[in-house]
Each structure stands twice: as structure tokens, then as C-alpha cells.
Amino acid sequence: MRRRKSWTGGDRRFPRCYPVGVGNKRKSRCGWLSVSGCVAAMACGALVGAARQIGTLTPNPSPSASSLAAAQQLMHEGRFAEAEVLLRPLIAADPKAAEPRYLLAYALMRENKPADSLKEYTSAAALRTPTATELRDVAFDYVLLKDLPDAERWMNRSLAMDGNDAETWYAMGRLHYTQGRYGDALTCFQETLALNPRSVKGENNLGLVYEALNRNDDAAQAYRTAIAWQKDDPAPSEQPLLNLAILLLHRNQVAEAEQLLEQAAKIAPKEPRIHENLGQAYQRTGRLPDAVKEFAAAVKLAPENPRYHYLLGQAYRRDGDDAHAKQEFARSAALNGSHSTSEQQ
Numbered sequence: 528m529r530r531r532k533s534w535t536g537g538d539r540r541f542p543r544c545y546p547v548g549v550g551n552k553r554k555s556r557c558g559w560l561s562v563s564g565c566v567a568a569m570a571c572g573a574l575v576g577a578a579r580q581i582g583t584l585t586p587n588p589s590p591s592a593s594s595l596a597a598a599q600q601l602m603h604e605g606r607f608a609e610a611e612v613l614l615r616p617l618i619a620a621d622p623k624a625a626e627p628r629y630l631l632a633y634a635l636m637r638e639n640k641p642a643d644s645l646k647e648y649t650s651a652a653a654l655r656t657p658t659a660t661e662l663r664d665v666a667f668d669y670v671l672l673k674d675l676p677d678a679e680r681w682m683n684r685s686l687a688m689d690g691n692d693a694e695t696w697y698a699m700g701r702l703h704y705t706q707g708r709y710g711d712a713l714t715c716f717q718e719t720l721a722l723n724p725r726s727v728k729g730e731n732n733l734g735l736v737y738e739a740l741n742r743n744d745d746a747a748q749a750y751r752t753a754i755a756w757q758k759d760d761p762a763p764s765e766q767p768l769l770n771l772a773i774l775l776l777h778r779n780q781v782a783e784a785e786q787l788l789e790q791a792a793k794i795a796p797k798e799p800r801i802h803e804n805l806g807q808a809y810q811r812t813g814r815l816p817d818a819v820k821e822f823a824a825a826v827k828l829a830p831e832n833p834r835y836h837y838l839l840g841q842a843y844r845r846d847g848d849d850a851h852a853k854q855e856f857a858r859s860a861a862l863n864g865s866h867s868t869s870e871q872q
Contacts, residue, residue: 591617591624598630607637625655633664641671659689663698670702678702693723700732709739727753727760731767738774747774765791765798773804781811799828803835806842815846826855833862 594613601610611634617627632647645668648661657665666681682699689695700715713736719729734749750771757763768791775784788805795801806821822839829835840855 591621595627595630602634602637607634610634623654625651628654629661636664636668636671639671641668644668659685659692659695662688663695675702675706691722693719693726696722697729704736709736712736725756727757727764727767730756731770734770743774747771763794765795765801769801769804776804776807781808784808797828799825799835802828803838806838810842815842818842819846831862833859836862
């Protein structure tokens with residue numbers, strides 16, 4: 528399979544944001560599960576910090592401060608459109624107040640309205656110099672606009688202001704990884720881990736870079752380290768489990784890969800890539816009914832993905848169900864806009 532470099536993917540949940548990536552001869556495993564999703568996870572930490580700051584600065588809050596705090600709470604809960612409704616009257620009442628504008632810019636970015644967000648950041652910057660975190664959020668707007676050169680420029684400005692922010696180094700690493708600049712990405716993820724030791728997503732991404740550099744033994748060790756670090760986490764990520772499993776499948780270490788994928792499925796049952804690869808593992812060990820079940824689950828979660836229909840068709844055919852196999856091959860061909868046969872792909 529061709530390597531696809533992208534910040535985007537299919538999952539629109541509020542993410543834990545453990546990016547996954549790609550290696551030679553495999554489907555894309557882009558771990559910024561959606562553009563809005565990846566931006567969300569990185570910005571939420573800054574939002575929490577800002578909320579705490581306002582609580583500290585205003586022990587007896589005015590009505591406007593209360594509304595500001597309420598807007599921040601809504602954003603913390605992922606209710607960005609509602610926060611926008613609260614913030615706009617505050618801006619109308621006091622056009623020279625910077626904080627509501629910065630918060631509105633953030634909310635708009637999280638609503639996937641990058642052009643509107645950038646306008647608000649520009650207005651806010653005329654009232655107060657942006658912080659390093661706010662410059663990073665500007666970079667995220669450019670990511671949403673798919674303008675990666677400008678995203679890198681603003682990320683660099685953020686790092687110039689605060690070079691000790693692990694999240695910004697992480698974001699820069701993702702940017703370089705997406706651009707295929709694996710050496711630069713490696714440096715960024717190493718810096719992330721130096722600033723935030725035991726960062727699961729940092730270590731997981733280190734593995735992705737090692738894979739891209741064909742350092743597969745190092746990649747496997749990085750994934751295992753990330754898995755070990757989240758052993759006692761009440762909300763672990765499925766991503767290092769998935770990444771290691773795919774690497775092991777390519778090494779024909781099917782039994783361990785199967786175990787990892789079953790663990791990943793318990794963590795993220797709505798992630799179609801887990802079901803896809805678990806189906807592949809079951810197929811290799813002759814568990815054809817289970818393989819059909821997993822590929823069918825992937826199809827249900829991502830019905831517009833032609834590959835999943837094709838894999839389900841293959842599993843049906845190997846399990847002796849030619850009628851359903853033909854239906855899935857036909858659906859795959861229709862989604863591809865081609866006349867591919869059951870022997871293609």
C-alpha cells in the first residue's frame with residue numbers, strides 16, 4: 528500500500544490524540560484521527576489552565592467574569608457553539624476586552640471555523656500580545672486550512688516564545704511527520720519526551736518515526752514502552768496497541784498481534800482499523816467466521832470505505848458464502864468508481 532501522509536482521518540470523537548502513522552506496505556494509520564480532533568486534544572490543556580487562572584484572579588467575579596468563566600466551562604465540556612453564544616455579547620459590550628476575543632477565536636477553531644477564528648485572533652492580538660499557547664492555536668487554524676507552511680511558521684513563533692512547552696514540540700513533530708521530514712520529527716518527539724517523560728503519545732509517535740525510517744526494532748520497542756507506561760491508566764489509548772499489532776502482523780507474529788488487537792478493541796470498539804486488522808489476524812489463523820464478523824464491524828463503522836467491503840467479500844468467499852462475497856465486491860467496486868474484480872486490490 529502506498530504511504531499516505533495526512534493530518535486527517537475518520538474518527539470524530541473527542542480524542543485522547545495518540546497519533547498513529549504509516550509504514551511501508553500498509554494502510555495509512557494516520558493518528559490525528561481528524562483535523563478538528565487532533566487540534567482539540569492539544570488545545571484543551573491550555574483551556575483548563577486559562578480557566579484556573581480566571582478563577583484565581585476573580586474571587587468575587589463580576590457578571591462579565593462569570594460569563595467568561597461559564598464560557599470556558601462550556602468549552603471544557605466540548606460545547607463550543609454554546610460558548611460562542613455567551614462570548615459574543617461580552618465582546619459587543621466591551622470591544623476592547625482581549626480575553627473574550629481570544630476565547631471566541633479558540634471556540635471557533637474547535638468548531639472547525641478556522642477562517643473566522645483567525646479573524647478573531649487578529650482582533651485579539653491588537654488588544655494584547657498573544658501567548659505562546661495562543662500562537663500555537665493560530666498554527667492549528669492553519670492546519671485546519673491545510674496550509675502547513677504557515678502552520679509551521681506560527682508553531683516556530685510559539686516555540687521561540689516558549690521552548691519548554693512539550694505539547695508544542697509534539698505538535699511540531701506531527702507537522703514534520705506529515706511533511707515526511709522524519710529526522711526533524713524525531714528531534715521534536717525526543718524533545719517532547721525530554722520535557723514530558725513517560726508521555727505515551729510522544730513515545731508512540733517516536734515509534735511511528737522509527738517505522739518511517741525503517742528502524743522497525745526500535746519502533747517495536749517504542750510501542751512496547753508506550754504500552755507499559757499506560758498500564759495503570761484508567762483511560763489508555765488503543766493506538767500503541769494497534770501500531771505494534773500491525774507491525775507484528777507484517778512480521779507474521781500473528782498470535783501476539785491478535786492479543787494486542789483484542790485489547791485495543793475493548794478500549795476503542797468503534798475504531799474500524801482495529802476490526803480490519805483483527806479480521807486479518809483471524810483470517811490468517813483460519814478463524815473465518817470471526818474474520819467475517821470483524822470485517823463486517825469495520826464496514827458498519829465505515830460504510831463508505833471500499834477496502835473494508837473488499838476484505839469482507841474475501842472473507843465471505845473463503846468461508847464459502849459466494850453470494851454475499853459478490854455483493855461486497857460489487858459494493859467495493861461501486862465505491863471505487865471502477866469495475867474491480869474479486870482478484871483486485
